[in-house]
Amino acid sequence: MIAGYLAAKYPVKKLVLLAPSRRFLSFKQITRDIGNVVYDGIRGRLRENQIYAHYSKKLRSVPVKANIEFLKLIRHTRSYVHQIKAPVLIAQGQQDNMVPYKTALHLDKEIASEQKEIVLFEKSRHLLCLGSDGESLNKIVLDFLNT
Template structure:
């Protein structure tokens, strides 16, 4: 029996990875677990939540899967990718998938392009159709400054564990990602010491890679990676 743990990103929730989770549920008999990290979800409550609580919650979910399932697949998106890497270094995991993983963050060049596109949509009176604008508009004012510091602490804490990962890993990255520079994929490939590593770029995808234009191709690629030579 196979258990698959999917970990969402910072200030997000299971909805960020729902198309992937739904695809795997429809096409496999695996148990798919997508926990909501403390303070996250549709309604954010990050005021007094530390990065240690995020790590502990994900670790607890993984331990519970280990109690019930023979094989474990681990998928992490954005900050969830760093959490997944940390867990893969500490525990037995059969395969690891890292999506737009925040080993580094903020591509200022792409941010300027995104802002320019939002401004253009504003002039056309179509700002409310700009998916990126709508997604981040909701979060303005909901994320305390301290929570951003906790995010940075988590990235710093988990980075050293990359060199301890020896499980097969798939690294997927959107080339138009304004939060995580696409070159981060190369950084992850270099730092992770697994013998089997695959890196794939999606030209049309931004940070929310599981919700973007390439989501169907992404889903099938992840499925192929996880089911290969099992």
């Protein structure tokens, strides 16, 4: 969303948004993830659960104030989205529990640019670049930037 804000305020040739936090928290996906964590906990495999490991670490390392500032950032940048005129590529994981994948569809309607491309990755989560679709994503971004 910071990149979107900058693209609205300053001339840019192209804009790439990866899992943009226009709207956040996919409660449907969070419910699924919690179910998997509970299931693995019951089975004695909690330490093997990647979601549990990720959020356990995150809860210990990210200060509450940082989350509050993030929410302020989302509110502040929200009003600038309709001013983006540069060609835009939006990539989003459909298994993202932080940003609902439908955010990309909402941004498609809100962004003023005439050239918008949305790529949804069926099995990817929030950290698109680090997931199994990372190589595909890199190619798509590179192609978009080079055309």
